[in-house]
Amino acid sequence: MDTAVASQGPDAGAALPSRRRLRAEILIVLGLSLGKSGIYAIVKLAERYAAETPVGDQATTINPSRSSIDIFDLIYQVLSITFALVPVALAIYLLGSHGTRATRILGLVGPARAWWKDVGLGAVLAACIGIPGLGVYYLGRAIGQNVHIDTSGLPESWWASTVLLTAAAAAAILEETIVVGYLVTRLEQLKWSLPAILIASALLRGSYHLYQGWPMALGNVAMGLVFAWVFYKRRRLMPLMVAHFLLDFVSFVGPEVVPHEWLVALGLV
Numbered sequence: 001m002d003t004a005v006a007s008q009g010p011d012a013g014a015a016l017p018s019r020r021r022l023r024a025e026i027l028i029v030l031g032l033s034l035g036k037s038g039i040y041a042i043v044k045l046a047e048r049y050a051a052e053t054p055v056g057d058q059a060t061t062i063n064p065s066r067s068s069i070d071i072f073d074l075i076y077q078v079l080s081i082t083f084a085l086v087p088v089a090l091a092i093y094l095l096g097s098h099g100t101r102a103t104r105i106l107g108l109v110g111p112a113r114a115w116w117k118d119v120g121l122g123a124v125l126a127a128c129i130g131i132p133g134l135g136v137y138y139l140g141r142a143i144g145q146n147v148h149i150d151t152s153g154l155p156e157s158w159w160a161s162t163v164l165l166t167a168a169a170a171a172a173i174l175e176e177t178i179v180v181g182y183l184v185t186r187l188e189q190l191k192w193s194l195p196a197i198l199i200a201s202a203l204l205r206g207s208y209h210l211y212q213g214w215p216m217a218l219g220n221v222a223m224g225l226v227f228a229w230v231f232y233k234r235r236r237l238m239p240l241m242v243a244h245f246l247l248d249f250v251s252f253v254g255p256e257v258v259p260h261e262w263l264v265a266l267g268l269v
Helices: 019-031 034-050 070-084 086-095 112-142 160-189 194-207 214-234 238-257 260-265
Strands: 003-005 015-017 059-061 148-150
Touching (some): 015 019, 019 034, 019 086, 019 160, 034 160, 034 194, 070 086, 086 160, 160 214, 160 238, 194 214, 214 238
């Protein structure tokens, strides 16, 4: 069988499937996960501009309620989060199926000191990206090109905050594993140049945020460039997961615990 040999990254020298099979694998993984989300987001953005209501007057809910019956809403939330992580399992399985452990490829190994450094770097990344990201949201709202984002449509139930916390963690794991860890590794193995790899990863990240408006998508492209570069240089995925989790944690859970009048004053509700 025709094979390709990786020349970069932690699995350098491992025998891999042919480039044709690698390209097919990438399309399948993305088609089952965030590539599919990107296509839907593109169509959704087109629908927003086709609607009579201006984009700036439209809204979207990131964590909607899924049932009017409390217990079934909880069940649906758990199932949704669980099945959203199946593509992560697939990507990890595929990365580790050619002689090198996926945890090593993704940098999910090492002593406690390395993990604490990951947490610290993740917190720094979250701070550096979160504040400009909020500015992009406000700017987009000001020019009428970002929709109003409601980060939680869940009922005021005992499980709501836990589900939001879990959803933030799941989103961090899903996006950083697929968009950065998996895609960057596979594109390296296909001998793509570094600029092309960074741009591909960033554009994928931006694509599935288009439903929020093109300014938010551009902001996520910028975030994607930074995240892909950090992974390329450090070969560790955990800092990106930590940063992503912190960003989503603040946006998902924050409105649940911050006084309502503060949110009104900030223009977030």
